[in-house]
Amino acid sequence: MFSLSWEQPFYFYCLPLAVLPWLVQNTTKTVAWQGFIPLDVWSRYLHLMARLLISVTIVFLLLALADPYIPEQTIERTRQGAEFVLLVDRSRSMDDRFARRPLNTLPRKTDVKRSKREVAKDYLAEFVRRRDDDRFGYVFFSTKATEILNLSYNKQAILATINAGGLGKGISKTDIVQALDLAISMFEDQTYRGSRNILLISDGGQILTAEQKNMLKQRFQQMKINLYWIYLRSMRGMTLDPSDDDSMLWIDMPERKLHEFFKKLGTPYQVFEAGSLEEFSHAIDEIDKQQTQALIVDERIPKQYKHDIFLWLALFTLFPIVLSRLLTLWGATHHQKH
Numbered sequence: 001m002f003s004l005s006w007e008q009p010f011y012f013y014c015l016p017l018a019v020l021p022w023l024v025q026n027t028t029k030t031v032a033w034q035g036f037i038p039l040d041v042w043s044r045y046l047h048l049m050a051r052l053l054i055s056v057t058i059v060f061l062l063l064a065l066a067d068p069y070i071p072e073q074t075i076e077r078t079r080q081g082a083e084f085v086l087l088v089d090r091s092r093s094m095d096d097r098f099a100r101r102p103l104n105t106l107p108r109k110t111d112v113k114r115s116k117r118e119v120a121k122d123y124l125a126e127f128v129r130r131r132d133d134d135r136f137g138y139v140f141f142s143t144k145a146t147e148i149l150n151l152s153y154n155k156q157a158i159l160a161t162i163n164a165g166g167l168g169k170g171i172s173k174t175d176i177v178q179a180l181d182l183a184i185s186m187f188e189d190q191t192y193r194g195s196r197n198i199l200l201i202s203d204g205g206q207i208l209t210a211e212q213k214n215m216l217k218q219r220f221q222q223m224k225i226n227l228y229w230i231y232l233r234s235m236r237g238m239t240l241d242p243s244d245d246d247s248m249l250w251i252d253m254p255e256r257k258l259h260e261f262f263k264k265l266g267t268p269y270q271v272f273e274a275g276s277l278e279e280f281s282h283a284i285d286e287i288d289k290q291q292t293q294a295l296i297v298d299e300r301i302p303k304q305y306k307h308d309i310f311l312w313l314a315l316f317t318l319f320p321i322v323l324s325r326l327l328t329l330w331g332a333t334h335h336q337k338h
Contacts, residue, residue: 004306007067014062021054050324053317060314064307072303079133082195082291083151085183086124088165089202090142091174094120096203098232098277116232117165119280120201125162127284128155133295135193137186140165141179151186153298176206176258177216184219194295196225199287203232205255217265226268230283231255233275240271 006012094117128136136158138149149161183198208216220227231240240259242251262269272283 003071004068005071007069009066011062011066015059017062018055018058020058021051046324050321053321057314057317057321060310060317064310064314066307068306068310070301070304070306072301074298074300076296076298079295080292081131081133081295082197082293083135083137083187083193083295084131084197084199084291085137085139085151085186086162087179087183087198087200087202088117088120088124088138088140089174089200089204090117090140090165091202091204093203094232116203119277120230120232121162121165123280123284124201125159127288128158128162130288131291134291137183138162138165139179139183139186141174141176141182143173143175145175145179145182147182147186151190153300174202174204174206176202177208177212180216181219184216184223184225187223187225191296192224195291195293196223197291198225198227200227200229201232202229205253205258207254207257208261213261220265220267224267227262227265227270228287229259229262229269229271230280231259231271231273232280233273240273 095115098114098116098119128134135151135153136149137147137151138158138161139145139147148165149157152158180198180200187196240256242256259271262271272279272286274280274283
């Protein structure tokens with residue numbers, strides 16, 4: 001139920017004006033003796049009804065002048081979607097050109113001229129635009145992790161944050177443990193509304209200690225968070241999962257170690273290896289397709305003015321009065337002609 005408020009309530013002091021129709025007497029005709037007037041019950045009832053309608057019209061007009069409105073409010077609705085914390089790598093390697101060709105190959109016209117961070121910015125912005133009911137937060141990390149935007153429904157703020165994340169230069173080192181811990185903490189003290197996700201965008205990894213692994217496992221499972229990783233390949237040919245064509249140099253790569261740990265988190269985890277724009281696009285499309293569960297959304301309803309309702313009611317009650325006056329005028333004119 002909504003509560004009606006009033007911007008100019010001092011008009012309520014004028015409500016006694018509604019009794020004016022009951023105080024005014026019609027003195028245009030003087031009758032010496034009322035016995036000459038035939039008894040007309042219907043006329044008496046119509047006269048009382050006319051006064052009542054005029055009083056009600058005055059009340060409705062005064063209520064309209066008082067400027068009624070429903071205050072801004074937030075209500076919960078059920079939609080389809082999810083909650084995401086976008087965890088974006090700000091290391092110096094993210095300044096490298098996306099899908100860079102090996103140095104011993106000839107140039108190709110299809111080479112991407114933008115950096116990994118610029119490509120990630122564009123695809124993340126597209127992802128946010130297509131997710132109407134989702135709540136997004138944003139964290140970037142290098143040596144330290146920084147919460148840029150807490151979980152929010154404000155799409156303009158989210159898109160502005162993503163665009164700002166594509167500016168500047170990166171820092172050489174990264175601390176992904178601190179970054180994941182900060183991203184998880186954004187869900188703390190939050191009502192569970194539906195699917196919770198961390199979307200990691202990074203081109204590197206990190207070897208974790210046993211203590212760090214235990215801490216992250218407990219945190220992910222306790223907060224019921226899904227993990228997605230869009231891995232931006234730095235080496236052509238290397239994959240996160242071992243293959244028969246592996247180089248001996250790839251076996252102990254930090255990215256592979258991190259990937260193996262993520263698979264043992266005990267929480268839903270999926271990785272997408274993006275070495276081209278098509279693979280990055282596919283990753284975004286797949287995540288968008290998967291995250292369509294029921295989600296409780298806080299919907300903000302702006303302030304709504306309601307004076308037009310009272311104006312229409314005043315017009316509705318005034319119409320029979322105007323109509324009766326016109327009929328009276330027509331009857332008097334018609335009688336004089338005859």
